Amino acid sequence: MGAYFSEIFLGLKSLAIGLGITFKEFFKPVVTVPYPFETIKMSERYRGHIELIEDEDGKPKCVACGMCQRACPSGCISLASKSVAYEVEVKGEMKTKKKKVLTKYDLNFTTCSLCGQCVESCGFGAVTFSKEYNLASFNKEDFHFDLLKRLEERNS
């Protein structure tokens, strides 16, 4: 009989302790952010989808070597390039040389797993992570990014 009442007493006490804790928490400052009206600044190393980096002339640093394309585990990068002839002075003589110029850099973000293999494999520092995270959409096509176009839009 005594054990019965002591259990009731201890049980009620444990409930009171719990309620005390929740009551104290009630007066603590709010830790959440009312999202669309307020946003949190993303950390320095936040990994959004990839982005091309430009050189001083505003052209992409990318030389279209295709290392990122090969490193990507999901095959979500596809790029195209064309050969452009240009003249360069070698030992006082003008010579025509060819170089690759990036014409297309498409990212299929629907299959990207943000692992960063493309950024690491790039030997020219031409790819980086963006800080973009507001990417919700009803349309699948919205996640096929034309990174070259994005770069141009950024510059204009």
Place this chain on the structure above:
Amino acid sequence: MSGPIHIRSDETFTLNVGPQHPATHGVLRVKMEMDGEYIVKAETVLGYIHRMHELMGENRTYPQVLPNLSRLDYLGAMGYTHAHVLAIERAASIEVPERAEYIRVLMVELNRISSHLFWFGAFVMDLGGFTPLMYAIEDREHILDLMEAVTGSRLTYCYFRFGGLYNDVDDDFINATRAVIPRLRKSLKKYDALVTGNIIFRKRLEGIGPISAEMCRKYGATGPVARGAGLDFDVRKNEPYSVYSEFDFDIPVYHECDSLARYNVRMDEMEQSLRIIEQALDKLPEGPIMPKKKPKLIKPPKGDYYQAVETARGSFGIRIVSDGTKNAYRFKLRSPTYSNMSLFDEACEGMMIMDALAMMGSLDLVIPEIDR
């Protein structure tokens, strides 16, 4: 109240728990043959989120598999990539700088705490208490912020590399981690008073859901499930990998074999992880985080390699059979929750359904990791 009750009645009905059910925390389906509220027979049905990670591991190059490993268990992803990098480093004999090893341990332990915190919240929610989940998530958020500042992602980390790390930690991270430790200690005390002492919580777990040591051995259960059954087994102590042998920490073992024992093991493990983190921060050596000499293309020599690590859920093993090419010939993942879940069918026979679901919560199941 305790112990299985065996009832055989002529009138039984079949109850499907899942695949979409809040108590199963994912797409696990349990087909239960019920007699009233008692379970006569249960059968877990898997495969709803199978993604062929093992096959992907055989078709991709070794670095390309790295992001896959963190998609197994989204709550404790760091430990899984740890197993992979350790296996490949041993196979291809890549040396890892000491600083990188320390930071790895630091990250894995932080991830273990965040995983246990989330389990704690979800488990108490399974039993009907919603408030502790909110507190646990708030504390977990601090850990996620720390890890995001370093790794760049919040859940599915891809931070470890063969030979080292993706990038180094800075002083901000070290100071912030030091600041989080006392906060977490305080919170653990709060949880103890709020949940562990609670009479309703104790009545629902004490002596309920017995999983004996024999059953653990039979099904290969590891981690907190085995330690709650009195088996003193932790890969970090029994087969030390990385730099775990240099830390001073205990393995909590409980002999009660009930759901409360498994709960207590995890709560104590968080304290032990905090101890490891403190020591790792004190001992953190200076130096590079990537080795000077690292093969450009990773091609482990022909052979069979196995590496086990202790993740938040138990012993995770990765077996790689290499034929000397850049892809693995066989890529086998031994996931802890698969074994832990296998014993559910036998353990829940004769139990009441709400006790069985409480026991399922105490197993800490993460379904994408069972199905792989």
